[in-house]
Amino acid sequence: MARTLRDIVDDIQVLLRQSFDDREFQDIHVAWACTIVGDRIKRQHIEKRNSGAFLSVYANVPVNVFTTIENPNQIPNRKYVELPECIYDMNLDAGISYLSYWDNTDPCGSEYFRKRKFNRTSPSEIEVWEGNPYTKPTPSNPYFYRVGKYIYLVGIECVDVEAVEMGIYATLPHPKDVDLDAEWEFPAATLAVLQKYVIDIFRLGLQMPDEGKVNTGDDNSNPSQVPTQKIVSVNNPITNTDSES
Amino acid sequence: MIQAQTIVDRTLSILDAEGSDRYLFDQDFKPAINAAVEWLVAVFNSAFAQNKLSEEDLRELIKTKVFQANDFSRVRFNADVVGEKLWTVLAILTEITVTPDVAPPPLPNPKISVYHPEYTFVSSEESAGRLSIQEWNENKKNIFKAGNTTVTNGFKKYAYLSFGDYSSDNYTEIGEIEIRPDVSSELVAISYLKYPTPITTISDSVEFPASLTDLLVQKTANVISYKQGDQTTLYGVTDVDVQRLISFMVA
Numbered sequence: 001m002a003r004t005l006r007d008i009v010d011d012i013q014v015l016l017r018q019s020f021d022d023r024e025f026q027d028i029h030v031a032w033a034c035t036i037v038g039d040r041i042k043r044q045h046i047e048k049r050n051s052g053a054f055l056s057v058y059a060n061v062p063v064n065v066f067t068t069i070e071n072p073n074q075i076p077n078r079k080y081v082e083l084p085e086c087i088y089d090m091n092l093d094a095g096i097s098y099l100s101y102w103d104n105t106d107p108c109g110s111e112y113f114r115k116r117k118f119n120r121t122s123p124s125e126i127e128v129w130e131g132n133p134y135t136k137p138t139p140s141n142p143y144f145y146r147v148g149k150y151i152y153l154v155g156i157e158c159v160d161v162e163a164v165e166m167g168i169y170a171t172l173p174h175p176k177d178v179d180l181d182a183e184w185e186f187p188a189a190t191l192a193v194l195q196k197y198v199i200d201i202f203r204l205g206l207q208m209p210d211e212g213k214v215n216t217g218d219d220n221s222n223p224s225q226v227p228t229q230k231i232v233s234v235n236n237p238i239t240n241t242d243s244e245s
Numbered sequence: 246m247i248q249a250q251t252i253v254d255r256t257l258s259i260l261d262a263e264g265s266d267r268y269l270f271d272q273d274f275k276p277a278i279n280a281a282v283e284w285l286v287a288v289f290n291s292a293f294a295q296n297k298l299s300e301e302d303l304r305e306l307i308k309t310k311v312f313q314a315n316d317f318s319r320v321r322f323n324a325d326v327v328g329e330k331l332w333t334v335l336a337i338l339t340e341i342t343v344t345p346d347v348a349p350p351p352l353p354n355p356k357i358s359v360y361h362p363e364y365t366f367v368s369s370e371e372s373a374g375r376l377s378i379q380e381w382n383e384n385k386k387n388i389f390k391a392g393n394t395t396v397t398n399g400f401k402k403y404a405y406l407s408f409g410d411y412s413s414d415n416y417t418e419i420g421e422i423e424i425r426p427d428v429s430s431e432l433v434a435i436s437y438l439k440y441p442t443p444i445t446t447i448s449d450s451v452e453f454p455a456s457l458t459d460l461l462v463q464k465t466a467n468v469i470s471y472k473q474g475d476q477t478t479l480y481g482v483t484d485v486d487v488q489r490l491i492s493f494m495v496a
Binding site: 006021022026027028029031032175176177178179180181 | 336402
């Protein structure tokens with residue numbers, strides 16, 4: 001049975017003894033902590049595993065050209081697509097697994113459609129590729145580079161491409177946009193790690209003075225209630241899990 | 246329910262006045278019993294404030310009634326319309342199921358909430374948390390607090406602002422509970438404690454559970470002992486018993 005965000009949040013609420021009415025930590029607060037911790041763990045998982053378990057494919061992302069400019073990342077007269085979701089910012093834009101389009105500009109004039117994969121590049125590297133006939137951006141050898149949430153497409157300026165297919169590694173959705181009873185796309189084997197991290201966060205919160213009991217505007221009216229020592233979890237410290245280190 | 250006759254009989258026994266006319270119902274027992282009830286209400290209020298009392302102790306007084314919120318997402322508890330006085334609100338229940346399971350009619354006046362005695366509350370998966378007036382405004386957009394208007398999915402958490410008077414020249418409703426996120430025209434249920442009805446005759450009943458009989462008898466005897474002068478033996482004995490019983494209940 002699929003694990004839902006509701007299961008995970010309810011479990012942690014009970015473990016924290018926060019299942020009564022008027023509790024300090026609402027469900028969405030725990031869900032938010034699960035999301036920020038979960039994003040870290042899930043990204044590490046994706047980096048370590050050559051797996052399609054968390055690949056999201058958007059088969060028909062429209063290609064556009066900016067005609068009006070609203071922010072500096074919008075470059076006029078260049079074909080672009082907009083990321084359909086937030087993605088993990090991994091090395092060399094690995095949050096985008098692939099980007100491709102169906103090419104019907106076969107030089108032999110056939111109706112044969114080829115799937116053309118965009119190569120990842122950066123704005124400064126484009127010039128290097130331009131200087132070599134074997135790497136020059138063309139419809140059969142297109143490139144993409146990322147600027148914020150926009151993906152600019154190079155090499156297809158002169159062909160009509162209405163949409164591209166995109167495979168991305170999306171971050172976990174904001175809790176307010178989640179269907180609590182749908183499967184939460186998170187590596188099940190790391191749920192125990194997630195649980196420890198989240199409980200740790202709220203244990204810190206539970207040690208803070210209760211601001212609801214004072215109405216002076218000064219939350220520290222009783223200094224003895226304020227923890228003065230570094231708060232260390234009794235849980236096993238979770239270290240060396242970051243593959244970037 | 247506790248029969249007034251039971252309290253009178255047991256109090257007479259404590260007073261060792263069985264069969265005598267020294268203590269009369271109208272002059273002694275009725276005001277003493279009603280005073281004991283009011284004293285218990287005050288004690289329970291304090292216990293409620295400290296979350297020390299279970300509603301189970303007052304099960305005879307727990308009511309859940311269905312109302313339809315007005316266009317400002319407010320509900321008025323009108324004691325004259327409902328037919329009983331409110332002691333305290335136990336819960337505000339939203340997104341409720343009622344029987345008969347039919348949609349509520351449109352509000353006759355969008356500014357006036359409606360009490361629906363024809364509906365019976367069945368169930369709800371949501372209840373509203375209570376906020377102070379300042380919290381009510383400051384947390385409106387805080388997604389981590391109950392009563393915010395940003396979260397609309399399953400994490401939505403209702404909150405209510407206790408009774409307030411929003412009346413003006415154009416708005417005559419007095420004493421309304423406000424609920425957020427918006428429940429305009431929707432059915433909501435209020436679980437509340439009914440204020441105990443004072444007894445008027447010896448055949449009436451006190452609306453407290455039978456488990457409180459001894460406490461009520463002791464307190465009634467305690468009140469009657471006032472008339473016997475300060476520091477009487479009866480006053481001291483009953484006072485100790487009352488304090489002990491209360492400490493068991495709300496400790």
